[in-house]
Amino acid sequence: MKRLLIPIxxxxxxxxxxxxxxxxxxVVGAGIDLEGNKxxxxxxxxxxxxxxxxxxxxFTVTDTDLERAAGRLIDQTGKDVYWEHLxxxxxxxxxxxxxxxxxxxxxxxGKTRIETPIGIVKGKVCxxxxxxxxxxxxxxxxxxxxxxxxxQKQTYIAFNELYESGKTTLPLFSYTDKPEVIGSIEIKGxxx
Amino acid sequence: xxxxxxxxxxxxxxxxxxxxxxxxxxxxxxxxxxxxxxxxIKPITKASVLSAAHLLNxxxxxxxxxxxxxxxxxxxxxxxxxxxxxxxxxxLIISAKGYMKRTPNEPAGEQVTVGAHEGFVEPIxxxxxxxxxxxxxxxxxxxxxxxxxxxxxxxxLCYIDGVADYKLIERVKRRIDKIKDKDIQNINALCxxxxxIPYSVFQTVSVTERPDIASAKLMEGRIAIMLDGSAAVxxxxxxxxxxxxxxxxxxxxxxxxxxxxVLRIICFFLTVSIxxxxxGILTYHRELLPTNLLISIASARAGVPxxxxxxxxxxxGAFDLLKDASAHVSSGLGQSLSIxxxxxxxxxxxxxxxxxxxxxxxxxxxxxxxLINNNIRSASVVWRYxxxxxxxxxxxxxxxxxxxxxxxxxxRMESFGVPYSMDIMPLSLGQLRDSIIRSSWxxxxxxxxxxxxxx
Numbered sequence: 001m002k003r004l005l006i007p008i009x010x011x012x013x014x015x016x017x018x019x020x021x022x023x024x025x026x027v028v029g030a031g032i033d034l035e036g037n038k039x040x041x042x043x044x045x046x047x048x049x050x051x052x053x054x055x056x057x058x059f060t061v062t063d064t065d066l067e068r069a070a071g072r073l074i075d076q077t078g079k080d081v082y083w084e085h086l087x088x089x090x091x092x093x094x095x096x097x098x099x100x101x102x103x104x105x106x107x108x109x110g111k112t113r114i115e116t117p118i119g120i121v122k123g124k125v126c127x128x129x130x131x132x133x134x135x136x137x138x139x140x141x142x143x144x145x146x147x148x149x150x151x152q153k154q155t156y157i158a159f160n161e162l163y164e165s166g167k168t169t170l171p172l173f174s175y176t177d178k179p180e181v182i183g184s185i186e187i188k189g190x191x192x
Numbered sequence: 193x194x195x196x197x198x199x200x201x202x203x204x205x206x207x208x209x210x211x212x213x214x215x216x217x218x219x220x221x222x223x224x225x226x227x228x229x230x231x232x233i234k235p236i237t238k239a240s241v242l243s244a245a246h247l248l249n250x251x252x253x254x255x256x257x258x259x260x261x262x263x264x265x266x267x268x269x270x271x272x273x274x275x276x277x278x279x280x281x282x283x284l285i286i287s288a289k290g291y292m293k294r295t296p297n298e299p300a301g302e303q304v305t306v307g308a309h310e311g312f313v314e315p316i317x318x319x320x321x322x323x324x325x326x327x328x329x330x331x332x333x334x335x336x337x338x339x340x341x342x343x344x345x346x347x348x349l350c351y352i353d354g355v356a357d358y359k360l361i362e363r364v365k366r367r368i369d370k371i372k373d374k375d376i377q378n379i380n381a382l383c384x385x386x387x388x389i390p391y392s393v394f395q396t397v398s399v400t401e402r403p404d405i406a407s408a409k410l411m412e413g414r415i416a417i418m419l420d421g422s423a424a425v426x427x428x429x430x431x432x433x434x435x436x437x438x439x440x441x442x443x444x445x446x447x448x449x450x451x452x453x454v455l456r457i458i459c460f461f462l463t464v465s466i467x468x469x470x471x472g473i474l475t476y477h478r479e480l481l482p483t484n485l486l487i488s489i490a491s492a493r494a495g496v497p498x499x500x501x502x503x504x505x506x507x508x509g510a511f512d513l514l515k516d517a518s519a520h521v522s523s524g525l526g527q528s529l530s531i532x533x534x535x536x537x538x539x540x541x542x543x544x545x546x547x548x549x550x551x552x553x554x555x556x557x558x559x560x561x562x563l564i565n566n567n568i569r570s571a572s573v574v575w576r577y578x579x580x581x582x583x584x585x586x587x588x589x590x591x592x593x594x595x596x597x598x599x600x601x602x603x604r605m606e607s608f609g610v611p612y613s614m615d616i617m618p619l620s621l622g623q624l625r626d627s628i629i630r631s632s633w634x635x636x637x638x639x640x641x642x643x644x645x646x647x
Contacts, residue, residue: 010584011581011582011590012581012584012585018305020492020500021474021478021486021489021490021493021494021500022493022494024478024485024491026478026486026490028483046486046487046490046491048487048490048491049494049495050491050494051489051491051492051494051495051545052491052492052494053486054488054491082478084478085478085479085483085486087483096430113479144316179233183527
């Protein structure tokens with residue numbers, strides 16, 4: 001019994017801090033706008049406060065850079081934020097200079113998949129991600145539209161192009177009644 | 193034997209010219225009094241002989257044995273035989289067993305759709321006869337051993353001479369010899385006393401109540417151990433895949449049998465893994481779930497007061513409790529049990545947000561896959577909880593660690609000198625014919641697979 005006790009104690013003392021699945025804020029869609037020199041991060045978070053009825057809740061936070069804005073999301077939701085199920089990352093045309101920051105953040109932080117589609121959109125992200133009535137999640141729809149219209153690029157492809165040649169092109173699309181690609185934007189920058 | 197009112201003594205004497213006094217002693221209920229009065233008492237009281245030696249020829253019993261040792265006489269008396277005392281002669285033990293026995297019904301746990309529908313019964317002599325009827329060879333040997341100081345249980349070692357390895361027979365005898373002073377009353381006590389690793393959750397001997405399975409295993413070079421008073425028979429050595437085989441695999445089409453065997457093996461790994469994987473993924477690896485599944489599980493869990501691990505343990509425990517209760521209550525109460533199980537556990541607890549609905553599905557899947565493997569139930573229950581604890585502590589890493597530990601413990605075990613996993617590791621086509629799958633009878637033959645592996 002004494003020999004068994006040590007492994008049993010080891011098992012119960014190990015493991016990291018566990019958050020129950022309903023007590024974390026899972027981000028399913030996100031995007032950024034630039035106003036002046038402040039970033040506005042818009043994120044749709046799964047809200048499970050009502051049992052059996054999961055809906056998306058839109059949070060908007062403003063800060064000086066993406067890292068800080070993502071950190072402030074924790075203060076806003078009051079929960080640990082999980083980015084693992086991020087469906088897309090939208091960048092508004094005004095904020096196109098921040099594209100390399102977004103790519104760096106996605107690939108570096110390890111919080112989300114490097115396959116996450118990114119796209120540059122005309123207009124304001126916070127207006128696009130406004131949820132209609134009777135629609136539990138908006139992110140599913142936006143992601144499907146992005147994939148269908150071909151107006152996205154997976155992050156790691158953009159990262160590789162930036163890493164090898166220092167530039168990449170991302171499609172610019174308008175998110176209106178008829179979403180379509182209206183051009184492309186060349187991004188230059190350094191990735192880490 | 194003073195305080196024993198079942199002991200009956202019948203005194204009598206022969207007719208003139210020479211009056212010889214005799215007495216028959218037997219135990220009421222064990223020996224057949226009809227048999228004794230017809231074939232022993234009647235011939236003696238009607239005989240007129242000149243000497244006691246002549247009287248012996250008049251006795252019509254089929255089996256008699258002269259015995260002067262008092263201990264053995266008492267043992268025979270307690271085994272259901274009668275003692276015949278004749279003036280001036282040795283005491284005779286007359287086989288007159290007439291105790292109650294049930295008909296050899298099909299055992300409830302090992303039923304088949306077609307094939308033999310008989311099972312072992314409690315008296316050992318009938319069981320030996322059931323075996324002999326299937327293997328009509330003089331090479332089928334029975335060795336009788338007595339166990340214990342008080343109960344003196346009779347056990348029989350059965351093997352086919354020339355087929356079973358002599359080293360194996362010696363090994364089994366040595367193991368039994370070690371416990372010869374121990375009183376053993378049931379087959380599981382014998383199992384636990386002679387098995388290789390006493391504290392392992394895996395059985396390293398297999399137990400059957402079917403004579404057809406026992407005789408087939410004897411033909412394959414195994415040894416059967418019977419215990420008087422028990423309808424189950426131990427066969428050894430046992431290999432891991434044996435616990436996934438049923439008699440029906442051999443009696444029905446081999447494709448069907450093979451599919452069922454593969455299914456049972458998969459189900460064993462499922463029943464030990466499902467709760468552990470569920471808890472591990474939901475606690476540490478949420479990115480592995482599809483988003484829609486994650487959302488539906490999260491919303492189902494909202495409002496549940498328990499942590500995931502505690503909730504899982506509670507529900508698994510409740511299922512094990514129901515299973516245990518339904519196995520032991522009388523059949524009349526079974527209906528109310530299923531109402532309690534299905535309605536209270538399945539429905540009300542979910543709608544009261546006491547437990548979450550996905551976990552009910554997980555428990556049901558664990559339960560169904562666990563019920564398929566009846567023979568290996570104890571091992572699957574224990575390993576299910578071990579893997580659950582490990583994955584609750586360290587996620588899928590802990591689960592993998594635990595399952596590797598389980599596979600290692602299976603592969604290092606031995607059953608009477610034979611590797612426990614010898615027919616699957618190393619994998620060979622010849623061995624595969626009757627292990628994970630069951631190939632056609634055209635390819636199968638009763639052959640000793642242990643000769644190669646015995647150490």
